[in-house]
Amino acid sequence: MSLFINGRWVEGQGHEMQSHNPATAEVIWSGHSATAAQVGEAIRAARAAQFAWFSQGLEARLKVIEAYKAQLEQNKEQMALTIAEETGKPLWETRTEAAAMIGKIGLSITAYHERTGSKEGETPAGRAVLRHKPHGVVAVFGPYNFPGHLPNGHIVPALIAGNTVVLKPSEQTPKVAQLMLTLWQQAGLPDGVINLVQGELETGKALASDIDIDGLFFTGSSRTGHLLHQQFGGEPGKILALEMGGNNPLIVRQVADVKAAVHDIIQSAFISSGQRCTCARRLYVPRTAQGAAILEMLVAATAKIRVGEYNAEPQPFMGSMISAQAAAGMVEAQQRLQQLGGQSLIELAPLVPGTGLVNPGIIDVTAIAELPDEEYFGPLLQVIRYDEFDQAIELANRTRYGLSAGLLSDDRCEWDYFLARSRAGIVNWNRQITGAAGSAPFGGIGASGNHRASAYYAADYCAYPVASVEADKVTLPATLAPGLEL
Numbered sequence: 353m354s355l356f357i358n359g360r361w362v363e364g365q366g367h368e369m370q371s372h373n374p375a376t377a378e379v380i381w382s383g384h385s386a387t388a389a390q391v392g393e394a395i396r397a398a399r400a401a402q403f404a405w406f407s408q409g410l411e412a413r414l415k416v417i418e419a420y421k422a423q424l425e426q427n428k429e430q431m432a433l434t435i436a437e438e439t440g441k442p443l444w445e446t447r448t449e450a451a452a453m454i455g456k457i458g459l460s461i462t463a464y465h466e467r468t469g470s471k472e473g474e475t476p477a478g479r480a481v482l483r484h485k486p487h488g489v490v491a492v493f494g495p496y497n498f499p500g501h502l503p504n505g506h507i508v509p510a511l512i513a514g515n516t517v518v519l520k521p522s523e524q525t526p527k528v529a530q531l532m533l534t535l536w537q538q539a540g541l542p543d544g545v546i547n548l549v550q551g552e553l554e555t556g557k558a559l560a561s562d563i564d565i566d567g568l569f570f571t572g573s574s575r576t577g578h579l580l581h582q583q584f585g586g587e588p589g590k591i592l593a594l595e596m597g598g599n600n601p602l603i604v605r606q607v608a609d610v611k612a613a614v615h616d617i618i619q620s621a622f623i624s625s626g627q628r629c630t631c632a633r634r635l636y637v638p639r640t641a642q643g644a645a646i647l648e649m650l651v652a653a654t655a656k657i658r659v660g661e662y663n664a665e666p667q668p669f670m671g672s673m674i675s676a677q678a679a680a681g682m683v684e685a686q687q688r689l690q691q692l693g694g695q696s697l698i699e700l701a702p703l704v705p706g707t708g709l710v711n712p713g714i715i716d717v718t719a720i721a722e723l724p725d726e727e728y729f730g731p732l733l734q735v736i737r738y739d740e741f742d743q744a745i746e747l748a749n750r751t752r753y754g755l756s757a758g759l760l761s762d763d764r765c766e767w768d769y770f771l772a773r774s775r776a777g778i779v780n781w782n783r784q785i786t787g788a789a790g791s792a793p794f795g796g797i798g799a800s801g802n803h804r805a806s807a808y809y810a811a812d813y814c815a816y817p818v819a820s821v822e823a824d825k826v827t828l829p830a831t832l833a834p835g836l837e838l
């Protein structure tokens with residue numbers, strides 16, 4: 353049964369879907385997509401459940417959410433295994449994803465109180481009270497690269513605030529979504545509070561275009577996010593939170609510890625096989641003797657990165673990309689850059705035909721005058737040599753995106769200078785630019801998002817403020833306004 357609607361597992365009435373272990377092409381899940389009618393049923397179930405879910409109060413909602421946390425704790429290894437099997441990410445890494453899902457509960461409860469809590473105070477007009485209320489029924493769209501953690505990062509704060517949810521996970525990771533809903537069901541989730549509709553484009557379109565949703569929380573590509581933004585044009589009453597991609601720069605300056613710099617570059621560029629929105633795509637390296645040494649060490653260390661299946665022992669640093677098609681897309685992107693004048697320092701290449709296993713690549717694109725401003729979502733790092741710091745900053749900012757950016761430099765003044773001029777939502781100094789903390793806001797500007805940061809600030813887009821002036825009884829003012837007689 354592929355769908356979870358109104359507390360029951362039902363079979364999709366749409367076309368057949370399959371999900372694969374991308375490192376072996378083995379089928380690991382099959383089911384059927386939701387039709388538009390079934391998407392409508394899911395939204396109606398969420399609508400019917402919403403007021404009761406909200407009006408029972410925070411404590412009752414938190415009971416269910418804490419029970420879900422306990423389910424995640426009991427089943428964290430199964431969650432890590434399922435994510436690994438379906439995405440190809442190594443187990444060491446998916447264990448951190450399962451842990452992040454558990455950590456999200458506590459962080460979201462704190463954020464709910466801090467970001468959207470209640471407040472009251474006396475004013476001359478009466479008692480002023482601030483409260484927050486949920487939007488109602490929200491659609492959550494998830495990407496494949498963090499199929500547990502990122503949808504979870506929308507769902508948990510949405511439920512805490514009192515919304516109900518219709519989840520449309522990535523069509524490439526239906527099995528993780530099914531496990532997530534199973535754990536919610538075991539946690540005693542009331543019927544209709546979260547509904548799961550599996551499917552591809554048509555299912556996504558049916559959900560996003562339904563007039564009865566009050567909001568849509570999206571994590572995915574900039575292309576899809578832009579389509580959704582157009583679709584929401586003329587709907588000011590609906591809340592749209594967009595977390596999208598990036599073409600993220602990392603600038604290297606003078607550092608004492610070259611090895612540490614190379615480590616930060618590798619963690620930034622190649623973790624999750626380059627399939628993180630925050631991954632460094634462009635590395636700016638000075639045309640100095642140290643710049644050359646860093647590059648040499650980077651190439652040597654990258655050539656030694658262990659790539660393999662999620663459960664291989666010893667564990668690989670990089671697992672498979674999400675699919676053979678995604679791997680082929682990276683090979684094509686590399687060829688385009690080569691045709692434009694890029695020089696491969698290490699060529700990204702498929703390791704096992706018909707799978708998503710590729711080795712990481714590095715390409716020097718300094719000679720390309722007009723570097724395409726594209727997010728190549730995989731393990732391909734573009735290197736640009738530069739002469740002046742200002743030039744590196746100007747080139748780093750030459751992107752329509754603005755998700756993450758970083759500086760490796762031992763000079764505090766350079767950090768201040770860079771921070772003031774960089775254009776991104778996540779800007780790090782002497783740390784990898786991947787691996788953002790859930791205790792901070794997370795999001796980007798430009799084509800990376802719409803200023804509705806998630807993670808710690810997800811609470812903000814899950815509720816709207818209600819301001820009240822209150823008095824226990826109606827009282828006549830001591831002085832009436834001029835021209836009034838009672």
Ligand SMILES: NC(=O)c1ccc[n+]([C@@H]2O[C@H](COP(=O)([O-])OP(=O)(O)OC[C@H]3O[C@@H](n4cnc5c(N)ncnc54)[C@H](O)[C@@H]3O)[C@@H](O)[C@H]2O)c1
Nearest residue numbers: 493494495496521522556557572573576595596597598629
């Ligand atoms: N900023 C962030 O927080 C963040 C986090 C993870 C991934 N990402 C980005 O996500 C991308 C990779 O994920 P992906 O390939 O799964 O993204 P995607 O945009 O292809 O898909 C995301 C979701 O949208 C659905 N969808 C696709 N087209 C649609 C349409 N026309 N209408 C409605 N729904 C539609 C998909 O089925 C999926 O559920 C990368 O660009 C990455 O940078 C961003």
Ligand SMILES: O=CCC[C@H](NC(=O)CCC(=O)O)C(=O)O
Nearest residue numbers: 628629630786787788789790807
């Ligand atoms: O692929 C995109 C997400 C990358 C990830 N970001 C987070 O996990 C944000 C924190 C949160 O949502 O809790 C990263 O920075 O690696």
